[in-house]
Amino acid sequence: MSQKSSSEYVAVKLAKGVAEKRYYLISLLGVAAVWEVASWFLPPYILPSWALVFSSLMSLNMSHAWITVARVLIALTAAFACGLCLATLMYIFPKFEKYATPIVNLVMAVPAICWVLFSILWFRGQELRIFIVLFAVCLPGYVIDILDAIKNIPFNLREMILSLRPSKTQYITKLILPAIIPNILTTWKVNLGLGIRVVTVAELVGTLTGIGYALNFALGQQSIREITAWTIVLVSSLLALQGIVYLIEKRLLRWRK
């Protein structure tokens, strides 16, 4: 392909990408416009203009954002590792599954706010509190989704691999893990959304750092500008994290049509 045709190809691809996203962009720009117009008629302590929000955004202490993101990623990684092990054990030992399923369901049924309260009462360290809350909220999703994914691997693929007589490790690495990657990535996307929402609530009441704490502080100042700015940071962080998972998905699942 010549350089010219290559650049044309990139331009066409970009234009197509923008065209596909136009409804998304139009919708969001519409909301922003309505907000801006409404801010002309309402006092800034109720609805600040975008200019005010962005000036607050520039003055935020972004270390709170990094702390929040790090907390979510660490807890989710731990929940994922534990969920993968639990789901594998539940699959290998059906009796263990029978005992573990009610516990997983119980953990899942407990509301996030109750986990926040329990962790405040049970633990002293703020990091441990946040970790426990996120871990407890996200673990059941990983266990249930991974177990379902393992069970849903087509019988004919299992039989084909077994006919080649793999070791247990080979069976897991050559069949189980690649087959469940799509479900793992989907669960990561869902749990990132859940994690970001829950960590904010946990930080709101249980810590002195993170976006949740910063939001609580802004509330104390009655600064709607700052609350809106932090909300933008929170939403952007979530979208960025989900974007990373999306890129990984695009790479790992390139075999899907």
Add this chain to the structure above:
Amino acid sequence: MIVAETLSKTFSQQDGVGFKAIDNLSLTIFKGEKVGIVGSTGCGKSTFLRIVLGVEQPSSGKLLIDGKEPYRHYSEFKGRISAVFQEDRLLPWRTAIENVVIGLEIMGVEKKTAFEKAMEWLNRLGLEKFAKAYPSELSGGMRQRVAIARALILNPEIILLDEAFGHLDEVTSRKLRADFFNILSDSKAIVVMVTHNLDEALESVDRIVVFGKPAKVLGDFKTDEYQRPRLKKLIQHLIETNKPFNLVQSGLGKV
């Protein structure tokens, strides 16, 4: 040598009544033989293959390969038996060449050697240009060729074909079958081909075993000892009546 001694397989069902797939089957297949197994749908042909493959355990009786049970001596048969199924059963996340090498990977063959060997097989089957294509990018015939390469790359002692050409169109199926048996023409491997297509069996193998329902041997014929149309009629008659050959032998003239 494959020896089935009074082999039976019963599957338990939800209503508690067992479903008998194989009933006291006795059969011997010798080294280098190319055997076709025919019978009506659901007569237990595939179950027999799965027992030979070692992924199913018999309920009673024995299935021995060179004196050993493939189910019990699981890892001893690594790389010695391979199968081509009706569906290609390719791993969708692996490219054609990665699907071909999987058996060698499991056997611990060095990566470079395995990929070189896989490429040779893809060449032989006319797929060299599609080595890096994913199964979703290949046609049904191409996918089945990859599945055949995956089976043959192991140079197995036993090759099992479970309706391997059955879901392809007539032309593709005939071509692929011809290619397959050409490749194996000098091989000493046992080939067991399960099929519901009598013509396919008559064209490809040198011995046909007719299974009744549940699976038991109704007839066992060397294909070169009979006229093809006559043998075809006889086999059809055996399958329809579900009676062993010696019971219908007297009626051969009418068939």
